[in-house]
Amino acid sequence: MYFWYKFFTYLFYPFAPFYLYFRKLRKKEDFIRYKEKLSKINIPRDNGFLIWFHIASVGEAMSILSLIESCLEEKKIDKILLTSITLSSGKILEKKFSQNTKVIHQFLPLDIPVLTKKFLEHWKPNLSIFIDSEIWPNLILQINEKKIPLLLINGRITKKTFNRWKLIINFAKKIFGKFDLCLASNKESENFLKILGAKNIKNHGNLKFAQAKKNLSNKLDVSLLNKIKNRKIWCAASTHPTEEVLCAKSHLKIKKNFNNVLTIIIPRHIDRAAKIDTELSNLHLKVAFYSKLDQLDESTDILIIDSYGESLKFYNISKYVFLGKSLSKTLIMNSGQNPIEPARLGCKIFHGPNVTNFIEIYEYLKTLGVTKKVNNSDELSLSLVEEFKEDKAKNDEISAKIQNYGQNIFNNVIIELKKYI
CATH class of the missing domain: 3.40.50.11720 (3-Deoxy-D-manno-octulosonic-acid transferase, N-terminal domain)
Structure with a gap:
């Protein structure tokens, strides 16, 4: 051979x-x-x-x-x-x-x-x-x-x-x-x-x-933080085709309860950013790009992160993260993204049923109570509304446990x- x-x-x-x-x-x-x-x-x-x-x-x-x-x-x-x-x-x-x-x-x-x-x-x-x-x-x-x-x-x-x-x-x-x-x-x-x-x-x-090691490059610019300080924030990270629209529909449902919600979408492949913008604009959502922060204001619905290596910055400020490649029907046999980074930073993680690439990691994190499976847009929005209502602080104890395990x-x-x- x-x-x-x-x-x-x-x-x-x-x-x-x-x-x-x-x-x-x-x-x-x-x-x-x-x-x-x-x-x-x-x-x-x-x-x-x-x-x-x-x-x-x-x-x-x-x-x-x-x-x-x-x-x-x-x-x-x-x-x-x-x-x-x-x-x-x-x-x-x-x-x-x-x-x-x-x-x-x-x-x-x-x-x-x-x-x-x-x-x-x-x-x-x-x-x-x-x-x-x-x-x-x-x-x-x-x-x-x-x-x-x-x-x-x-x-x-x-x-x-x-x-x-x-x-x-x-x-x-x-x-x-x-x-x-x-x-x-x-x-x-x-x-x-x-x-x-x-x-x-x-x-x-x-x-x-x-x-x-922690470094200052994982901190967001103060001007951006000031723009979003009064918003209810959640991230949809490592998303793949169809998942951005699904998350946008969840955003619309969440907005009925919290009209100051801001959804941050971090696509797995940033070359799709323009296409995602078109898809979400068709849902009558106001979209801004991370590379053009002057577009971002209080009426912005979705912030699309169109540069690589930015995820940690947004995990730091978000309590809730949906991880993609888990609800895409075309990627079932090669599904899931690594949940460790948001978990280590104290985020509650939502994911679809398809996580074949990271089953053992998800099973471990499930025992800590930091992950939740959702099957569709409705379940995701209901879960996030519930979390926003409770508005719990990040769990530093679980973060420390994950960090010790990793060390x-x-x-x-x-x-x-x-x-x-």
Whole structure:
């Protein structure tokens, strides 16, 4: 199987520039830096110990901020290379670490042997770490050939992903067997990793429970806070198509009880912001954009957050959060968004019935009483009206419990990581 995978990736090589250029035109790649995916690297590799983290997307990027911050304080580490694939994750990482000379961000090259070989020969990482579920066969086998230690941290294998790998089980064992250490994020992933051929597997829990250091960038501007200080606020975060309209309908129902309600929508993909605006305007709702705060006034119904990396700011000021990808009928087999961040900040979380990607986390949070399942717009609006009437303060005790739980996971992961530094 690997022969054919490698063969077809070689065949694709001549078309790779055109593929990326086409994606650039569709605004799915960085207009200038997309060439990094062809291993066109213009940053030198300095001397010293270089640790490399590969993160796929926004969720994974946010999950390891605490880990990166710890590595920044480790004197044995001279440079930290962060690679990612998605445009949004690249923007978040670049924004977060742009002022730190110890950190370099690059987009990971396509999994074509010529490109991955060039990437590894340039950066020569002393330790390579893949986060979550990013598996690139050519790259992994080349890392192994160069005898670079390879770790999988916060490894997550969904049932859907597992079933795909199971169809090519011998190929899977060839790939997963190359990891020196696999830290599973949950029991299900631990079991799947064993079947897929991973060897040194440990399960300390989900690293997403660990908290990055607080910083001022997670605070909203005072002028915005003054504009919304008299509003009843709730967030609809990581929303997908159809969910924004559903939340807007909930807003209309809530408004019958609280005419000062402000719904903050944080779409998973901000390139949909204009379309969302059109859909909500058709419901006769007044919409404002975060990028144009002069539009925001007391009559605004919906504030759309049209830039990445802003969620924490709004979780800080909101007691109630609806998490998307849970009521979309087209995403049932790949559903749910990570509820840890709003839970850690003391928010009450509402979600639909479809949370297949985060079942264990939701089950844990349910025992703390911080989550509630809703099946439709009516149930969401009724629940929020009830919460607004009670107007309880955020539960600091539960927040502390979640943070302590996350700190224990983080400490155990750091102990494992230091064995390879």
